[in-house]
Amino acid sequence: MKVAGSARIVVDGLQYSRWNRESILQWHEGGLTCVHVTTVIWEHAREALSRLGTWNRLFAEHADLIRPVRDAEDIRSAAQEGRVGVILGFQNASPFEDDIDLVEIFHSLGVRIVQLTYNNQNFIGSSCYEPHDGGLSRFGRLVVRQMNRVGMLIDLSHVGDRTSLETIAESSRPVSITHANPRSFFEHPRNKPNDVLLRVAESGGVIGVAPYPRLTPPGTTLAKWSQMVLQLAELVGIDHVSIGTDFSEGWSDADLDAIRMGRWTREKDYGAAITPEDRGWAKWPSWFRTPAEFPQLVIGLKEVAFSDSDIAKIIGGNWVRLYGQTFRPSPLVPPSAGDGRRPRSTS
């Protein structure tokens, strides 16, 4: 089932599954042209190499179904080839360790989107779950500049509000929230207050809203979720709203513990779960059980009266524009950008 004509570009702004051929076939069934996949949650540099190695195997083994995406042009190529383009990303800057050189190294390995922090404070800044967010660190400022320079999109989804605002102020390129909702829609540390949403949009960036059930009020219907998308578009502008489902599958319960607890704690941590009943794997809503049901989201958007051209932006166009603005090295940000701020650039 295709969302629309074969020319339509459909992008999922973030997924984190244990992928195999079956889950890749779900992408095709859902009419997806491109998916940003999480390859790292807590891993350091050496471990990240193996995660990327696993993706090299997937690309070789399923070359009939998927292809790597290193710039926005590759997404158009994927559409023409009838394959799904895959953007490699990190949900934590942990593979950079404390080494500024590793930003360029991982860009060379194809990584194009990096969330500055996962659930914990790191060398760069604080997450949305830290009791106190001290903002962007000294090293963090340099990482932002280096990501700007080499062509890596900054993701603020799990990042704390203060670190997010300081990152946007520091960045000379547009930034993203690949998978979160407005806090006004559902009060949760992982969702975003209006000032962060507005600053991301002002940077030229994009917010990927999520059907992920922990980031929506209990019992959210497709109509209610679509209404939230409409309100967000009214707040930040239609050019700055897209979708990042945060879809996840194929993991065991032990994997769930590892995703939440990494090496950092021997006490139970429940990540985004708020209530005790909510501590296991999230149950996905009836209107989005797998990426094969991406077309349902389009139906929901149609019913809140988005125009076809608005829907094209939300389901892929905005992401492709942003990727085109951020995935290539910038001639405006020289390697010796020592004194900091550069003019904001969108190319």
Added chain:
Amino acid sequence: MKVAGSARIVVDGLQYSRWNRESILQWHEGGLTCVHVTTVIWEHAREALSRLGTWNRLFAEHADLIRPVRDAEDIRSAAQEGRVGVILGFQNASPFEDDIDLVEIFHSLGVRIVQLTYNNQNFIGSSCYEPHDGGLSRFGRLVVRQMNRVGMLIDLSHVGDRTSLETIAESSRPVSITHANPRSFFEHPRNKPNDVLLRVAESGGVIGVAPYPRLTPPGTTLAKWSQMVLQLAELVGIDHVSIGTDFSEGWSDADLDAIRMGRWTREKDYGAAITPEDRGWAKWPSWFRTPAEFPQLVIGLKEVAFSDSDIAKIIGGNWVRLYGQTFRPSPLVPPSAGDGRRPRSTS
């Protein structure tokens, strides 16, 4: 001083210095178009990332003088730009650790030449200094195939004779000896017996002969060294002889210990030094004190009556041909090359 017309391509098949702007300027003075540089001796994967990061810095800081070389075309571009092309290489497969996926990872990072072993046995095979060379290991066979597939030139310079012969038999692409001399010229474990030299040539490969004083008889003159080159060309054919100086500078005495002893011994090891008098830094001959004196080697080759076209092959043409045959992924070696031997290919 240029060796000849600006169209002439001059390649040094291996150097291992602690480079800075001054040593890069020596390359220009010597008329070099391209240098294969060693970035790793004992380093594991994570450490290798930092060595490559250092090269990314050098490329950025000295972009007026050098450029990276990822395929043979880049060498022609370097010549046109008046810059020296730099090929990144490892003198040890240690960064692959025991992980076959890391071959492709390091190819993606620009590494194009890897010596299977440095001075010690590793997961792949044995070095020329091991008391017993057990040949290519199970993992070694897979590394050879994977290097064939991804487009990485195999270097046998420090590799033991049996491991070398088994590697050549396994490889579907030509292989190299980037920096060694015939053992018939000077009896030394690092120099090569005729059967290895002949098999390398039969693979379509290239042998880079070295003015490095530990690999030549004491007091070797330029005339005597050039005579050796002539005899080697008569043995293996003019298309299979080039130069790899093994030039090294800028290191401290502590660095010399680290180059020889890595982490593997607390007892003194003297690498290629045979006599106690020879244990410090080698004194380079009067006719090749630095890469700025590369034109001296050409004078020596002229005096043993090599033709101009032969000299063009020796000083660069053969390397460029071999790089063109080995640096790109091979369509003839599929990723699932499970059953081993593939037809030998030169492209």
